[in-house]
Amino acid sequence: MGSGGLGPAASPPLHQPARVSIYRAIHSAPSAPPAWLRPPAPGPAFLPLRGSSSRSDWLSGSGPRPRNAATVCWAPGRRARSRGVGEVSAMWAVSVLGAVLSRAPGRRAHSALAQLRGILEEELEGIRGAGTWKSERVITSRQGPRIRVDGVSGEILNFCANNYLGLSSHPEVIQAGLQTLKEFGAGLSSVRFICGTQSIHKDLEAKIAHFHQREDAILYPSCFDANAGLFEALLTPEDAVLSDELNHASIIDGIRLCKAHKFRYRHLDMADLEAKLQEAQKHRLRLVATDGAFSMDGDIAPLQEICRLASRYDALVFVDECHATGFLGATGRGTDELLGVKDQVTIINSTLGKALGGASGGYTTGPGPLVSLLRQRARPYLFSNSLPPAVVGCASKALDMLMEDNTIVQSMAAKTQRFRSKMKAAGFTISGVNHPICPVMLGDARLASCMADDMLKRGIFVIGFSYPVVPKGKARIRVQISAVHSEEDIDRCVEAFVEVGRQHGALP
Numbered sequence: 001m002g003s004g005g006l007g008p009a010a011s012p013p014l015h016q017p018a019r020v021s022i023y024r025a026i027h028s029a030p031s032a033p034p035a036w037l038r039p040p041a042p043g044p045a046f047l048p049l050r051g052s053s054s055r056s057d058w059l060s061g062s063g064p065r066p067r068n069a070a071t072v073c074w075a076p077g078r079r080a081r082s083r084g085v086g087e088v089s090a091m092w093a094v095s096v097l098g099a100v101l102s103r104a105p106g107r108r109a110h111s112a113l114a115q116l117r118g119i120l121e122e123e124l125e126g127i128r129g130a131g132t133w134k135s136e137r138v139i140t141s142r143q144g145p146r147i148r149v150d151g152v153s154g155e156i157l158n159f160c161a162n163n164y165l166g167l168s169s170h171p172e173v174i175q176a177g178l179q180t181l182k183e184f185g186a187g188l189s190s191v192r193f194i195c196g197t198q199s200i201h202k203d204l205e206a207k208i209a210h211f212h213q214r215e216d217a218i219l220y221p222s223c224f225d226a227n228a229g230l231f232e233a234l235l236t237p238e239d240a241v242l243s244d245e246l247n248h249a250s251i252i253d254g255i256r257l258c259k260a261h262k263f264r265y266r267h268l269d270m271a272d273l274e275a276k277l278q279e280a281q282k283h284r285l286r287l288v289a290t291d292g293a294f295s296m297d298g299d300i301a302p303l304q305e306i307c308r309l310a311s312r313y314d315a316l317v318f319v320d321e322c323h324a325t326g327f328l329g330a331t332g333r334g335t336d337e338l339l340g341v342k343d344q345v346t347i348i349n350s351t352l353g354k355a356l357g358g359a360s361g362g363y364t365t366g367p368g369p370l371v372s373l374l375r376q377r378a379r380p381y382l383f384s385n386s387l388p389p390a391v392v393g394c395a396s397k398a399l400d401m402l403m404e405d406n407t408i409v410q411s412m413a414a415k416t417q418r419f420r421s422k423m424k425a426a427g428f429t430i431s432g433v434n435h436p437i438c439p440v441m442l443g444d445a446r447l448a449s450c451m452a453d454d455m456l457k458r459g460i461f462v463i464g465f466s467y468p469v470v471p472k473g474k475a476r477i478r479v480q481i482s483a484v485h486s487e488e489d490i491d492r493c494v495e496a497f498v499e500v501g502r503q504h505g506a507l508p
């Protein structure tokens with residue numbers, strides 16, 4: 001045992017595990033100090049050893065300390081010379097115990113934990129008090145338009161998944177996952193560059209690049225990781241990154257990690273972006289970073305304008321397409337297809353965890369040398385496990401299905417339009433434009449949360465979003481339309497909103 005501030009006198013005999021002893025000392029005090037702390041009565045008396053001025057001196061740290069624990073012992077063979085020795089020894093033991101109790105690492109850890117609990121409870125209470133507590137409902141079925149939820153009887157209509165194309169539980173996607181699981185195993189137990197690359201990973205990367213018509217692609221465990229890896233690997237202190245203020249948290253975090261000069265332009269504000277681009281002219285590279293579709297508001301980045309400015313100020317454009325890949329644009333390629341700027345967006349990051357099968361995984365697709373650099377430098381790629389084969393199999397199948405036939409993409413646009421127009425006609429404010437993310441704006445966090453609870457009582461699963469996920473005072477219920485919702489499903493959802501909205505005073 002190291003000194004650890006305890007002082008040698010408190011050291012137990014060597015055979016005794018120190019932490020256990022200290023724990024016992026604390027929990028048995030004061031009535032029964034452990035044997036190794038008790039005075040030697042009636043046997044050999046304790047005397048200070050040569051070199052130690054007095055017991056209290058070295059306990060308090062003022063006198064010279066014995067060199068090691070072994071030198072502190074009950075001096076055998078020497079007898080107590082006066083009747084007071086027993087009492088002195090008892091007093092000494094009490095002071096040793098006091099020193100142990102006040103300095104013991106176990107006790108310090110205990111009080112640190114108590115302090116931590118206090119801090120955490122206060123923080124959690126604050127969240128509850130603000131009405132922004134996010135509880136999780138437990139789904140007991142597969143993901144889909146109809147689900148089962150723990151504690152709720154019967155089937156529930158699900159309007160809050162990113163399962164835009166309904167592929168999360170598509171039989172062909174599941175079958176592909178099972179097949180890949182059987183053939184390639186549960187996982188690689190490795191990162192990609194050590195021994196974690198299988199043929200299916202390379203095939204999926206080629207498929208993604210082909211889908212987006214880009215030179216190459218690199219897979220990550222998630223799009224959060226793709227965003228965390230990109231900026232740091234690509235940009236240096238000589239460069240500049242210009243980011244929409246409402247970009248997804250993972251873009252914000254990714255940018256934080258890089259050493260480039262950071263500019264934040266107001267949400268969708270092209271005049272502000274232009275001003276920031278002018279400021280950034282002195283830097284080597286300029287990268288404009290934006291979500292393609294903003295997940296909290298359902299609005300879409302003005303990519304034509306962004307690309308026009310990027311071209312004027314010699315900048316690159318990066319788009320996060322998590323809420324666009326698979327369903328925006330005529331063939332579901334995303335925002336760049338929707339807005340006709342495919343050849344002007346340099347880098348795309350997106351997810352396999354939403355429209356493309358919904359399992360997990362993310363990617364970057366873009367210029368070949370960029371992808372090669374990411375394989376060398378992107379930390380979430382270098383230091384995290386390969387995507388599990390079953391996940392690769394599901395995503396690969398989802399892409400095949402989408403490339404074969406995109407009628408599903410068209411049907412989703414029509415359903416989105418139905419929901420948005422009916423809700424607006426009923427008097428609700430729906431944010432965003434023609435995106436299957438339809439935020440029903442309510443303002444108050446508690447109202448959003450209570451209305452979501454009452455929707456569930458009517459068999460509709462939606463979720464209230466509040467600070468810090470959205471700005472304070474802008475709480476909402478985010479409804480997400482899927483291509484596999486029927487028109488009846490959508491109408492039922494609108495009817496429930498109207499009933500619950502009236503009940504809570506959100507509608508007249």
Ligand code: PLP
Binds near residue numbers: 323351
């Ligand atoms: N980017 C955006 C815009 C997102 O909405 C999300 C997920 O919510 C992510 C990135 C992270 O994606 P993933 O779930 O693959 O980590």
